[in-house]
Amino acid sequence: xxxxADVNLSDLLLSLSQAMEMAHTNLSNHQLRTAYIVWKMSAxxxxxxxxxxxxxxxxxxxxxxxxxxxxxxxxxxxxxxxxERHCNRGVFLFKQVPWLTPSTNIVKYHHRSWHxxxxxxxxxxxxxxxxxxxxxxxxxxxxxxxxxLHQHNAISxxxxxxxxxxxxxxxxxxxxxxxxxxxxxxxxxxxxxxxxLRKNGPFQHVFIExxxxxxxSEIFRTIIDFRSPMxxxxxxxxxxxxxxxxxxxxxxxxxCRSLELAANLHDTGKLVVPDSILNxxxxxxxxxxxxxxxxxxxxxxxxxxxxxxxxxxxxAAFHHEKxxxxxxxxxxxxxxxxxxxxxxxxxxxxxxxxEDRPYRPRMKQSDVIATLRxxxxxxFLDARIVELLIDNMAxxxxxxxxxxxxxxxxxxxxxxxxx
Ligand SMILES: [Fe+2]
Ligand SMILES: [Fe+2]
Ligand SMILES: [Fe+2]
Numbered sequence: 001x002x003x004x005a006d007v008n009l010s011d012l013l014l015s016l017s018q019a020m021e022m023a024h025t026n027l028s029n030h031q032l033r034t035a036y037i038v039w040k041m042s043a044x045x046x047x048x049x050x051x052x053x054x055x056x057x058x059x060x061x062x063x064x065x066x067x068x069x070x071x072x073x074x075x076x077x078x079x080x081x082x083x084e085r086h087c088n089r090g091v092f093l094f095k096q097v098p099w100l101t102p103s104t105n106i107v108k109y110h111h112r113s114w115h116x117x118x119x120x121x122x123x124x125x126x127x128x129x130x131x132x133x134x135x136x137x138x139x140x141x142x143x144x145x146x147x148x149l150h151q152h153n154a155i156s157x158x159x160x161x162x163x164x165x166x167x168x169x170x171x172x173x174x175x176x177x178x179x180x181x182x183x184x185x186x187x188x189x190x191x192x193x194x195x196x197l198r199k200n201g202p203f204q205h206v207f208i209e210x211x212x213x214x215x216x217s218e219i220f221r222t223i224i225d226f227r228s229p230m231x232x233x234x235x236x237x238x239x240x241x242x243x244x245x246x247x248x249x250x251x252x253x254x255x256c257r258s259l260e261l262a263a264n265l266h267d268t269g270k271l272v273v274p275d276s277i278l279n280x281x282x283x284x285x286x287x288x289x290x291x292x293x294x295x296x297x298x299x300x301x302x303x304x305x306x307x308x309x310x311x312x313x314x315x316a317a318f319h320h321e322k323x324x325x326x327x328x329x330x331x332x333x334x335x336x337x338x339x340x341x342x343x344x345x346x347x348x349x350x351x352x353x354x355e356d357r358p359y360r361p362r363m364k365q366s367d368v369i370a371t372l373r374x375x376x377x378x379x380f381l382d383a384r385i386v387e388l389l390i391d392n393m394a395x396x397x398x399x400x401x402x403x404x405x406x407x408x409x410x411x412x413x414x415x416x417x418x419x
Pocket of ligand 1: 062063075083086108111
């Protein structure tokens with residue numbers, strides 16, 4: 001029933017990058033497009049393969065420190081605001097994942113103008129961050145409602161004016177060379193940019209062990225959950241609950257680890273939901289609820305594009321399906337919902353009922369038990385898993401509380417001052 005497959009690194013990077021920018025047409029594929037530009041530039045510059053790849057990784061996730069759709073749009077007006085915060089948060093997150101860490105300085109300085117540097121352009125991270133800065137400026141200058149070949153000359157003129165001021169002359173010259181063909185601009189703005197990068201970019205044939213993906217799932221859990229103090233420990237609670245239930249159910253350690261990984265990523269689709277809906281203090285309107293509901297579908301579309309994530313996708317994306325077929329987004333009935341997805345669904349409901357929400361306080365234990373049993377009676381949740389949870393509630397809560405306390409401390413120490 002369970003197995004943990006190796007995961008394709010290119011799919012993982014490109015899908016998660018894209019997920020961060022699906023919320024708004026002015027954002028979509030911003031990071032993938034910057035990755036395309038730096039990929040072309042660093043190839044022409046003849047950088048060693050490792051550096052070439054580090055730059056690509058940095059570009060693909062460079063705005064990871066801007067958590068909500070609102071913040072991402074705001075960051076793009078950074079000339080008017082302070083870009084430091086999202087750069088610093090990006091640095092902090094990159095340091096959590098060993099294979100992201102070498103790209104940290106590129107992310108840190110991706111908004112630093114050339115005239116602010118004391119080091120020479122030959123310093124690796126100065127050149128690399130200047131390339132990313134140029135790519136970011138170019139991408140943000142593209143007017144998405146105009147045909148690209150009607151505006152690319154004006155964009156190039158603007159970049160030329162930055163030469164020697166905000167961007168080093170050599171970096172500008174490099175860009176002029178690689179952008180000197182229609183193909184560059186048409187690729188850059190193509191709806192198939194992800195496919196273009198998947199076929200021509202790095203890591204196409206690199207598969208990494210699932211345990212190496214775990215740290216990435218934790219930083220995505222952070223950017224999903226830390227948008228509000230009320231959800232700061234949500235996915236971490238589900239991960240602890242699901243793996244404890246898995247163990248009680250008789251699953252192996254590796255199966256339980258997959259459940260944790262899936263729980264960390266189950267609300268990936270919430271990256272497309274604005275703060276104004278996610279943190280609304282009152283009841284959502286029908287229109288707002290429709291926007292929120294799409295998150296499970298987005299989780300599915302993002303994770304299912306990653307080779308090696310076939311089972312993780314099911315565990316993560318089916319958490320709002322119900323055994324009677326009345327759930328969303330697919331309306332699957334019980335025969336199509338496996339044990340892993342059933343466990344994550346129970347863990348999600350249990351964790352949510354134990355959390356304060358903007359529209360209601362946390363429930364007392366007797367009400368939690370009654371609500372879980374009612375969901376099992378109505379054939380929404382699996383009755384075996386619900387009873388397993390109720391029979392072992394103290395033990396499950398203990399594990400959850402330990403993990404959630406660590407996460408909450410981390411939130412308060414590093415991330416709370418989110419304006
Ligand atoms: Fe940025
Ligand atoms: Fe950016
Ligand atoms: Fe959800």
